[in-house]
């Protein structure tokens with residue numbers, strides 16, 4: 001991870017030790033004797049946890065008491081600025097446990113999207129940013145100081161990339177999702193403003209020196225927002241103990257939800273685990289504590305890995321700033337409706353025996369209602385079918401492209417119906433083709449094939465060129481921003497190729513069926 005690369009090894013180790021001492025001194029915290037926090041910067045993976053001796057399955061690796069987490073219910077900010085938090089200013093868990101009047105139910109709830117149109121409304125995401133900024137400004141007097149010291153100060157997520165670096169992502173749908181300007185606006189209005197209007201609450205009385213400027217607060221807001229994105233946990237999850245059935249039935253629920261959710265919190269130590277799509281540990285959300293458990297035997301020296309969910313390379317990069325080989329099975333590519341429509345139009349216009357041009361404006365008019373009602377998709381996600389990881393965190397079988405999204409097929413159907421309506425009986429060849437199920441499917445496949453070809457052309461380098469770059473990477477895993485961008489765009493181009501292959505097969509089968517149909521009547525005739 002480039003974020004901590006600059007820290008000298010000695011200081012890095014010292015920070016790790018201080019954090020470990022702080023963590024193990026928390027009442028109720030445990031840390032297994034056969035695991036160790038290590039420096040994995042030589043693998044571009046920052047800190048991580050490894051096993052120092054074989055660990056059997058179902059072993060509790062460490063325990064994080066809920067009172068050590070940093071969230072709305074433990075942060076003093078909830079009592080300092082109750083107006084930001086819903087309900088009366090109830091004692092926070094930290095305060096309650098100090099005064100020994102704790103009642104588990106007395107946890108202030110977060111303001112959850114007050115009125116949508118209220119520009120001052122905070123949500124769990126912005127509140128956690130404020131909570132982190134508050135703790136950061138307390139400096140070494142924050143109870144979480146040793147923990148805050150091991151959180152990254154810089155990130156490799158595309159939010160921090162230059163426009164030139166973003167350009168390397170080429171036609172990836174990740175680019176418009178980065179949302180730097182929206183994030184700037186949000187941080188200025190909900191973070192910078194709140195801190196500046198409430199300096200007495202945010203800065204400790206002992207604070208010396210100049211208060212942070214607007215630009216410094218903006219940068220701090222981004223830093224904390226990105227830390228939340230890559231480190232925070234969704235605490236609104238049901239207790240795992242009470243949720244066993246669902247877990248067994250439905251497989252893995254990802255551990256971190258990086259998007260806005262009900263209750264988010266920073267969970268020291270749980271967030272020191274790195275993660276991959278093949279993993280060996282799980283965080284259980286219990287009532288009073290969260291526990292990390294081994295899912296299978298972990299060998300001596302093996303890294304302990306959590307799971308962030310079936311994320312594509314692009315999404316892993318967007319949220320966490322890294323990519324791995326294992327996650328590539330979940331890669332996706334977005335196919336815009338504009339390309340599909342363009343493809344369909346050219347197929348219809350090229351139908352054999354067609355006499356005049358279709359009134360495409362008429363088609364648009366018919367579809368206007370659907371579009372206005374919001375039942376029209378602008379783009380579709382093409383993905384492979386892949387099995388869920390098993391109970392030991394392993395994945396089996398190849399991920400395979402097995403079909404177009406159902407919604408895409410439905411939308412094409414609606415579109416072709418509108419074309420049929422406009423054409424009416426005015427053009428026999430078109431009317432016949434659109435009235436025949438198989439011919440319609442042929443139009444669908446040919447249209448999508450053209451759309452896929454056009455989508456591939458949107459990338460300025462070919463898949464072959466990108467594969468060459470990736471092959472030359474020392475160690476195999478892309479770690480620089482440029483390499484990760486190549487990885488993402490190559491992953492998307494691979495899906496386009498696989499989808500293209502699948503479409504081609506469908507077309508071959510359709511034409512085979514057509515050939516058989518043609519032969520059939522003559523065969524019957526011969527029999528007669």
Ligand SMILES: C[S@@+](CC[C@H](N)C(=O)[O-])C[C@H]1O[C@@H](n2cnc3c(N)ncnc32)[C@H](O)[C@@H]1O
Nearest residue numbers: 001045046047230231271272273274275320322
């Ligand atoms: C929750 S933190 C894990 C601890 C982190 N390595 C650290 O040093 O603080 C998540 C971040 O760790 C890094 N990370 C997680 N899993 C990784 C992996 N398998 N390979 C490389 N980096 C990884 C990414 O930078 C990610 O944003």
